[in-house]
Amino acid sequence: MELFKWLNDQLLRMDWLAWLVRVLLEDGLGMDMSSRTGASLHFFIFDVIKIFILLSVLIFSISWVQSYFPPERTRRILGDMSGMKARLSAALLGTITPFCSCSSIPLFIGFTSSGLPLGVTFAFLISSPLVDLASVILLASIFNWTISIAYVLIGLVLAVLGGTLISRAKMERYVEAFVLHSPVLDIAQAELTRGDRARFAWTQVSDIFRRVWLYVLIGVGIGAAIHNWIPAAWIEALLGQNNWWSVPLATLVGVPMYADIFGTLPIAEALVGQGVGLGTALAFMMAVTALSLPSLIMLKKVVKAPLLALFFGIVTVGIVLIGYLFNAFSYLFI
Template sequence: MWTFIQDQILGMKWLNALIEQLLLMFGFNLDSRIGGSIQFFIYDTIKITALLCVLIFLISYIQSFFPPERSRKIMGRFHGIGANAVGALLGTVTPFCSCSSIPIFMGFTSAGLPLGVTLSFLISSPMVDLGSLVLLISIFGVKIAVTYVVLGLVIAVLGGTLIDNLRMEDQIADFIRNNNSKVDIESPNLTVKDRLLYSRDQVVSTFKL
């Protein structure tokens, strides 16, 4: 069953076979360098586009449950290396992009979260998520994908723990520590339809960029 999921659903080998048949019908020699390149380009473009659409939709739906303020409250319940681990794990289900790092860092820090926990969250969030996991499985297989995720989480936890041990809080600018603004207000209770529309809009806006 897993082999079928990896090969036919994530890897879309059926699509590769279909493209091969279509190119053969048009007289392409797939054993040649040009024919093989055309087949690979068409197959990979369609596969990655389809996977990205599905993944952006799913990730956006998950993200609608975890606004930054809610993430801050969850991480604030833990302490020590356990807090770094929770921050790293929470970062995997709240895939904020790298452009969000600065405002999220400022909001988490001004809200009183330890610097190490904030860094663990910010390291794992753009690096380890559902999208990277599924894409890696479809391209390189389960072992490499799992290894990437595990190493990403370890790096996030170790990075946050190192910052904690170095006691670098005094290196944060005063205007960030004294900033009383919230990262985001607690989101209202969204309906399933609202979340689906939000996810759809995220897919559309991503491809418009």
């Protein structure tokens, strides 16, 4: 256990990096780490470097695995299944696709046009931006493994349950006609070499970096401000764990925003550090990643209002319930 704790602290939490940044700021720049400015700068530099290091390693590894599951192969795998097994498999496959909600929609269109049941495609659509392998490691690096595993499991439950409810509602008539009649290419995938997979993985790392770097900087900047400049009493009065409205408010605030989980994690970390309930912080994070306004606008182009409203309602209610559950049982995780 001691060895595991040491590895976790050094490889995931990167205590060595926190110490190095502190030394550079204190000895190199003569800054006081007990001051707001010094603590904020340390928080910002440390979190940015840590997230970018973890992202590089994780996205490369995930993309290498993903190279074995191109969309055509994924569609064939899901096409051979039905019912709950298919929805669970779609949710699990969503975890190996490091996409934001907007990036998941083209795959949703492809899966739907190929004839996969609507419940299966929505299970994937909910899971893909909400839960991925990178988020497991990043959550563990910021909080702990218990919170990380609980978040992933509850995210998968939400994806499967959401897909099931949409399947039971028989909403196929509310999918736009062009989606159902889009051409589907079924081209045999050439066997990739290790070099091909490495190039694909590095391309994914580069692409995701281009998409998320600004959100990471903004998210860490907001987190640093929350952590060191906004009085804890203010935050607790508004979003404190004892306030019944904190979870719905955090969910509502997250909807207009657009960011990946990588940009919202530092904000969630700072909120928890200032006395906000764990469930409230996670509800905000889930709303930003699964219910962002840009993704809803894109989704409106491919499904009609009743189906969009059902999707939004199911995910919103699910996030709020998850927030309350995490707040009620946070003593088990922290």
